[in-house]
Amino acid sequence: MNGWSLSKFSDGGITHETFRRGSGPGVIVVHEIPGITPVVEKFANEVVDAGFTVVMPLLVGTTDKSSSRKYMASSMARVCISKEFTTMALRKTSPVIFWLRALAKQLHSEVGGRGIGAVGMCFSGGFALGMMVDDIMLAPVVSQPSLPFSFGAKRAADLNLSNEDLNRVAQRASDGCQVLGLRFTGDKLVGTRFDELHKLLGDSFIAVEFESTKKSDHSVLTEQRQELGVQRVLEFLKLKLL
Numbered sequence: 001m002n003g004w005s006l007s008k009f010s011d012g013g014i015t016h017e018t019f020r021r022g023s024g025p026g027v028i029v030v031h032e033i034p035g036i037t038p039v040v041e042k043f044a045n046e047v048v049d050a051g052f053t054v055v056m057p058l059l060v061g062t063t064d065k066s067s068s069r070k071y072m073a074s075s076m077a078r079v080c081i082s083k084e085f086t087t088m089a090l091r092k093t094s095p096v097i098f099w100l101r102a103l104a105k106q107l108h109s110e111v112g113g114r115g116i117g118a119v120g121m122c123f124s125g126g127f128a129l130g131m132m133v134d135d136i137m138l139a140p141v142v143s144q145p146s147l148p149f150s151f152g153a154k155r156a157a158d159l160n161l162s163n164e165d166l167n168r169v170a171q172r173a174s175d176g177c178q179v180l181g182l183r184f185t186g187d188k189l190v191g192t193r194f195d196e197l198h199k200l201l202g203d204s205f206i207a208v209e210f211e212s213t214k215k216s217d218h219s220v221l222t223e224q225r226q227e228l229g230v231q232r233v234l235e236f237l238k239l240k241l242l
Helices: 038-049 070-081 093-113 127-131 154-155 163-174 191-205 229-240
Strands: 006-013 014-022 027-032 053-058 115-119 137-143 181-183 205-208
Touching: 006 038, 006 093, 006 205, 014 038, 014 093, 027 038, 027 093, 027 127, 038 053, 053 093, 093 115, 115 127, 115 229, 127 137, 127 163, 154 191, 163 191, 181 191, 181 229, 191 205, 191 229, 205 229
Parallel strands: 027 053, 027 115, 115 137, 137 181, 181 205
Antiparallel strands: 006 014, 014 053
16 A cells, blocks of 8 residues: 555544545545455556545455455455445445545545545445435446345345435436446346436436456456446546546
8 A cells, every 4th residue: 555644534433444645636435345455456546646635445354465265255254244334134325324425524625626526346336326415426436336235136226225315316316416337247246236226317327337258257447457447437537526
């Protein structure tokens, strides 16, 4: 994590380490399982280089450790038992989303600008959508959203938000706030959430989809990195925030 400053942020009884780097408008980059791996850091550095102040919270796992089956299993177990993440319940907002919204407000108060962006991926994919409840969130990026875990058709379609938050997100989309979504077409972890996002957001949902070549295709911006996807994210952030 060369060049990143380490801090901690607490809100609502939740505390996590955060890493910050860059200057310009704020963007919250939320890592995927298993943690802030080197490829996640690489993507975050690209966001910094595009002209943004990036804050990365460490929700599970550690830093500078590459993904492996054992590491992923360990982080997955922590997600499953933690009360911060709603992994199975329907129509419920994960408590960590409220913490992320508070983090975004603090960052925006410090760096200013038109608003804030957020990039969520995998288990955190839908978190950026939940942060859209606040007016300062102008550039939410939802990459391969995977919570709640897709056991059954209802969970595969659930967006990990309460009805109240869903209504607020829909209103913001109606008012013009766009959402960028990325996924591989064959990714079963995403379920049918892109269909639900189209229904909820209408023309405000911008879907960037890549054909799956392997069953393991999942991490659009990192492990199975798609250069076009990365560029679309950077362009979206620049358009909305710079």
